[in-house]
Amino acid sequence: METKVFIVAGGPGDAELMTLKGQRIIDSADLIFFSTRFTPQEMFSNTKSSCKFYDSFAYSYDEKLQLVKEAVSKKQITAFVTMGDPCLYGMIGGLTDRFENEQIDYEVIPGVSSFNAATALLKRGMTGLGLPNTAICTTLRDREDGEEYFNLVAALGASLAIFMSVELLDRVIHVLKKYYPMTTPVVVICRATWQEQQIAQGNLLTISDLVSEQKITDGLILVGEFIDKEYDYVLEKEFTERKKKEAAEREAAGKNK
Ligand SMILES: C[S@@+](CC[C@H](N)C(=O)[O-])C[C@H]1O[C@@H](n2cnc3c(N)ncnc32)[C@H](O)[C@@H]1O
Numbered sequence: 001m002e003t004k005v006f007i008v009a010g011g012p013g014d015a016e017l018m019t020l021k022g023q024r025i026i027d028s029a030d031l032i033f034f035s036t037r038f039t040p041q042e043m044f045s046n047t048k049s050s051c052k053f054y055d056s057f058a059y060s061y062d063e064k065l066q067l068v069k070e071a072v073s074k075k076q077i078t079a080f081v082t083m084g085d086p087c088l089y090g091m092i093g094g095l096t097d098r099f100e101n102e103q104i105d106y107e108v109i110p111g112v113s114s115f116n117a118a119t120a121l122l123k124r125g126m127t128g129l130g131l132p133n134t135a136i137c138t139t140l141r142d143r144e145d146g147e148e149y150f151n152l153v154a155a156l157g158a159s160l161a162i163f164m165s166v167e168l169l170d171r172v173i174h175v176l177k178k179y180y181p182m183t184t185p186v187v188v189i190c191r192a193t194w195q196e197q198q199i200a201q202g203n204l205l206t207i208s209d210l211v212s213e214q215k216i217t218d219g220l221i222l223v224g225e226f227i228d229k230e231y232d233y234v235l236e237k238e239f240t241e242r243k244k245k246e247a248a249e250r251e252a253a254g255k256n257k
Helices: 020-028 061-073 092-101 114-122 146-154 166-176 206-215 235-252
Strands: 003-009 033-034 053-054 077-081 106-109 135-139 157-162 185-190 196-203 221-223
Touching: 003 020, 003 061, 003 092, 020 053, 020 077, 020 106, 033 061, 061 077, 061 092, 077 092, 092 106, 114 185, 114 221, 135 146, 146 166, 166 185, 166 206, 166 221, 185 206, 196 206
Parallel strands: 003 077, 003 106, 033 053, 033 077, 135 157
Antiparallel strands: 157 221, 185 196, 185 221
């Protein structure tokens, strides 16, 4: 059976960050569900003239399912275009569970999350030599024990990408300052890769004022030394020497083929 239903990563904003596969599906779709505010319209410039567009937020999951069933019966293609990557802080479970219950074949097309876009804008890796080897996507929202749980996350001292929490920034900082030095760099990026992108860069002590000054109310909070840590050439030397030694040992043991 040829798949007719797709959940497609819409990427962070810049339409060129859509995957080739996602774009091909959009161009061939008969029905497209998308968020009018968070999907760049450029990615719809080659859609079929008969394609119907639906605002994702204007339909319940059951209404979406009904429309999908009708489309499948007509052998039409449906694309649900999500903000960033569908598998992070999205609501794809409401779709995937219904599709499975109804035995509707579907595919999820991964893509660029907003945290990928944000770290690319900073031109920094969240892990690396001399940095924590753990990067965490988290939020202060959506759990009754939100703050208690966030304490556990913060205690790991990892590099953090905090979603959906800019309006809770003061509570975020209140927790983080128990585990990270006040000089720890923090960046808040709103609408990364969109024309109206805003960036506030400071540290745990200064970020709240900087965000208020720019009137940023949503976006991603990045936290950690990775944001401005000086590159460590000594560690690099140790690392490359170790790797060279390992390669030479593999070569000597004839394991390079
Ligand atoms: C419902 S979540 C969706 C996350 C999405 N699935 C992703 O992979 O980026 C919405 C949150 O994602 C973050 N976000 C999404 N797009 C963003 C962008 N272009 N710039 C900054 N943050 C963004 C913000 O934290 C926002 O509150």
